Amino acid sequence: DGNNLTIEQLYELGTPGKQIDLTEAAWSGIDKSRAIVDAKIDAPEPIYGITTGFGSFAQVKIPPERVEQLQKNLILSHASGVGEPLALERVRRMLVCRINVLAKGFSGVSRGALQTCINAYNNDCLAMVPIQGTLGASGDLAPLSHMALSLMGKGNMWDEITGSWKPSKEVLARKGVAHLKMKAKDGLALINGTQFISTYGSEAIFRARQLAEQADIIAALTVEALKGSVVPFDPQIHNARPHAGQIKCAKHIRGLLTPLSTIAQSHKCCTKVQDPYSLRCIPQVHGIVYDTLNFVQTVITTELNSATDNPMVFNETGDILSGGNFHGEYPAKALDYLAIATHELGSISERRIERLCNKNLSELPAFLVEEGGVNSGFMIAHCTSAALVSENKTLCHPSSVDSIPTSASQEDHVSMGGWSARKAVRVVENVEKILAIELLSACQGLDFVYKEGLTSTPAINAVHSFVREHVKHWDKDRYMHPDIQKAAELLKRGEIARVANSV
Numbered sequence: 001d002g003n004n005l006t007i008e009q010l011y012e013l014g015t016p017g018k019q020i021d022l023t024e025a026a027w028s029g030i031d032k033s034r035a036i037v038d039a040k041i042d043a044p045e046p047i048y049g050i051t052t053g054f055g056s057f058a059q060v061k062i063p064p065e066r067v068e069q070l071q072k073n074l075i076l077s078h079a080s081g082v083g084e085p086l087a088l089e090r091v092r093r094m095l096v097c098r099i100n101v102l103a104k105g106f107s108g109v110s111r112g113a114l115q116t117c118i119n120a121y122n123n124d125c126l127a128m129v130p131i132q133g134t135l136g137a138s139g140d141l142a143p144l145s146h147m148a149l150s151l152m153g154k155g156n157m158w159d160e161i162t163g164s165w166k167p168s169k170e171v172l173a174r175k176g177v178a179h180l181k182m183k184a185k186d187g188l189a190l191i192n193g194t195q196f197i198s199t200y201g202s203e204a205i206f207r208a209r210q211l212a213e214q215a216d217i218i219a220a221l222t223v224e225a226l227k228g229s230v231v232p233f234d235p236q237i238h239n240a241r242p243h244a245g246q247i248k249c250a251k252h253i254r255g256l257l258t259p260l261s262t263i264a265q266s267h268k269c270c271t272k273v274q275d276p277y278s279l280r281c282i283p284q285v286h287g288i289v290y291d292t293l294n295f296v297q298t299v300i301t302t303e304l305n306s307a308t309d310n311p312m313v314f315n316e317t318g319d320i321l322s323g324g325n326f327h328g329e330y331p332a333k334a335l336d337y338l339a340i341a342t343h344e345l346g347s348i349s350e351r352r353i354e355r356l357c358n359k360n361l362s363e364l365p366a367f368l369v370e371e372g373g374v375n376s377g378f379m380i381a382h383c384t385s386a387a388l389v390s391e392n393k394t395l396c397h398p399s400s401v402d403s404i405p406t407s408a409s410q411e412d413h414v415s416m417g418g419w420s421a422r423k424a425v426r427v428v429e430n431v432e433k434i435l436a437i438e439l440l441s442a443c444q445g446l447d448f449v450y451k452e453g454l455t456s457t458p459a460i461n462a463v464h465s466f467v468r469e470h471v472k473h474w475d476k477d478r479y480m481h482p483d484i485q486k487a488a489e490l491l492k493r494g495e496i497a498r499v500a501n502s503v
């Protein structure tokens with residue numbers, strides 16, 4: 001209906017086999033706004049993008065008999081992206097995003113054009129959309145134009161029968177979907193918005209929120225494997241500095257580590273006074289990630305359900321007004337924040353991996369393997385985590401601080417939100433792998449601690465046992481890559497959180 005799409009719903013709609021439609025109220029609003037557009041095509045005053053050219057051609061008046069050609073030409077010329085194709089699940093989500101925005105009734109799109117979009121989604125007609133080329137203002141013009149182009153029967157679509165890209169007209173014909181017949185305003189309505197940014201952004205926030213919860217659980221495993229103290233998670237400490245995320249994280253880890261395990265009881269009277277920061281300061285580091293993700297989720301959810309067109313059609317007044325809701329600064333900035341915050345989960349995780357592997361710091365076998373020398377154990381797995389942290393440091397440079405004027409300086413400030421969104425997902429993917437390595441390292445460390453006759457809490461034991469169902473103990477060197485991939489997939493599916501929360 002244009003108002004209530006959630007990040008969770010959008011993520012699920014990336015899977016094949018789903019069906020969507022609009023509410024009757026949404027269709028009514030669409031028809032009303034379309035009637036306003038139709039009534040003004042022959043009006044003497046120019047209306048941007050309907051009876052004028054685009055960008056720096058906004059001063060060029062288009063005669064009524066050429067307004068439909070104007071929209072076709074818009075799509076043809078703007079479908080100028082480059083790079084690898086957008087993943088199919090993301091094409092589905094981007095199409096849903098655009099349908100949801102059009103459902104708000106501010107676009108003036110024709111019923112036929114919108115119905116074509118819905119039919120395309122319901123029949124899995126998925127465009128080949130190059131991922132590079134958007135400046136994030138005026139919206140995501142290039143990628144959305146490629147999506148619209150395919151609906152016109154041009155360009156390419158995915159053919160699941162051959163597992164390859166085929167001409168769009170062939171795929172549409174085979175699936176019985178009529179290609180898009182462009183009317184006035186339709187082309188602009190389909191491409192003027194931030195739906196490429198929102199597609200990546202919603203995925204980034206969905207996966208980052210799963211990671212944040214599971215990062216706490218993995219950190220708790222490491223605390224136990226390193227025989228760390230539970231004192232730093234005492235509520236008195238965190239209530240004295242009452243950041244919501246910090247309190248939430250401390251409570252979460254405290255719950256995972258209580259009642260005190262025999263591991264914790266075994267070192268209550270040891271000579272160590274304090275743990276290192278990577279253990280002691282988990283709530284302070286993980287906590288700000290929670291708070292940042294809450295902010296980003298609010299921004300992206302608002303963006304998913306916002307009219308990001310230009311011009312906008314207002315049913316109550318009959319006005320067609322030009323503005324700048326297509327500018328991607330909001331999601332661009334928010335996703336730069338997300339990348340920086342999520343990176344810290346990986347940064348502190350790598351430090352904990354190093355402590356697990358370093359026998360001088362862990363009291364565990366060097367690199368978490370017996371017969372060190374003939375076996376190298378987790379030596380290079382740790383190096384991989386360090387490499388991913390370093391890569392993320394570069395990816396965390398905010399793209400939204402950049403702007404390059406385009407369109408003869410008519411579009412003289414842009415958000416660069418497309419790159420903000422794409423690299424936010426890349427940071428999340430890297431952190432998934434880093435945390436996967438820590439998960440494996442912590443479970444390996446716990447194996448050695450358990451051999452001492454000690455055991456952990458029910459939640460920690462359950463997670464450890466679950467991981468061991470998928471990845472066996474390292475008694476000697478073996479091919480490491482598949483183990484990391486398995487652990488990363490468990491994290492991506494949220495399985496570690498599910499197991500811990502089931503106890």
